[in-house]
Amino acid sequence: MPILQPIGRAFLGFIEVAGRLTLFAFTGVSHCVRPPIFLRLTLRQMVEIGFYSLPVVGLTAIFTGMVLALQSYTGFARFSAESAIPNVVVVSITRELGPVLAGLMVAGRVGAAMAAEIGTMRVTEQIDALDTLATNPFKYLVAPRLIAGVTMLPLLVLVADAIGVFGGYVVSVFKLGFNPGNYIKNTMDFMEPIDVISGLVKASVFGFLITLMGCYHGYNSKGGAQGVGTATTNAVVSASILILCFNYFITELFFAR
């Protein structure tokens, strides 16, 4: 049946890519836990991923918190349930919006940069040069980025949580007339440790996915400038899709009854 051929070919292609990606991930992770670890490079990546992503993640979080409070108010006012706004804001931000939006923003900023940098190194033979200088590219390029991604995303999300909740507080207190003390008390009373912990676990997984996609697509890029461009696009798109998929599964893991 001719119609089945392209479907079969696409399926086999998908299996092949999944296999390669899994092998790449295992190799990368194995180099994260085996010495030597390149501390200087890891710290540099931590600064790149964590510190330099703060402005974009912070801006995203504050406006998200503000919009959330405003939209919740317009909806809840119909049922005289305005007092639930602090609860909605803190749960939405810590469980979902903080990690997912921070993850997507970092995927766009860091994942693309990683794929472009490693891809350029690939097409200009710099990765071959690493090999000939007896330096394992996985240890030198991939492991520091994976470690930095897994450790820095939770910290970023912690900051995003605080800024997002603060955004909701600003709108609720200064625009909607909430009592500041009551708002903070409601927020603290309603928030549970599992809300924040689940968000941090998600952030760590997202950090792994973003850096893995950036490294994988960059490492396997070919064909000059066009190949690097394709790798960059693929890194961002695949990381974004994986973030949304894994977000569902981790949510189900934590909260499904």
Added chain:
Amino acid sequence: MNGTVPKIRIRNLHKAFGEKVVLDGVDLDIGQSESVVIIGGSGTGKSVTLKCILGLLHPDAGSIQVDGEEVVGLQGQGLERVRRKFGMLFQNAALFDSMLVWENVAFGLIQGQAVGRREAKAIALEKLAAVGLRPQVGELSPAELSGGMRKRVGLARAIATNPDIIFFDEPTTGLDPIMGDVINDLIVETVKQMGATALSITHDMASARKIADRIAMLYEGKIIWAGPTPEIDQSENPYVEQFIHGRAEGPIGMQVRAL
């Protein structure tokens, strides 16, 4: 060839990419402290041969021995140990953009041999001086260098760890004839001083004549002629004759599509 055990021995090397056969049974011996140049047209598998020796590509079949040790199939630390014997000058130098010039030169010392940064920098500046570059160049980034300077820095990096074997991938490509000759002189001088074994690939015959003790010609995946450099003009091989004189007419057909 000097000595009885070749520094590098290649036997029946095969490599294909899909249906395209690039290497089809390459046999080549390179003796200790010998400088061999592989010549051949673009796409004949010269770079693939080098990459197979370095373990950057895995041959489909055949044997590659370095100092009598089989390197095909080597992985992990075994491969890294063998690679420490090599230095390589890449076609476009392949300098690390994110590092200063001296850090590029010192990279193999710091990462591969655990030399301290201060000592490695001193050695790097010595190597830069050996290729005719001032210490100030060490503080520049690779993006600030001209093509000739990049090649020199690449050469300094290739010799920084005093390797037994040095590979030169198209060392004069993209350079003007004078700078090309300067690089050729540097290659001859450094290889002789270090007593290293050199394997170069090029299609620049002036460069090949200058740096080679022996020349081998690769065509359609096989070594079709090999011999001492002075004998290449009397090879009586029509393929070699056509290539070294750069003639369009001859047995080597160029696949050119009519407009």
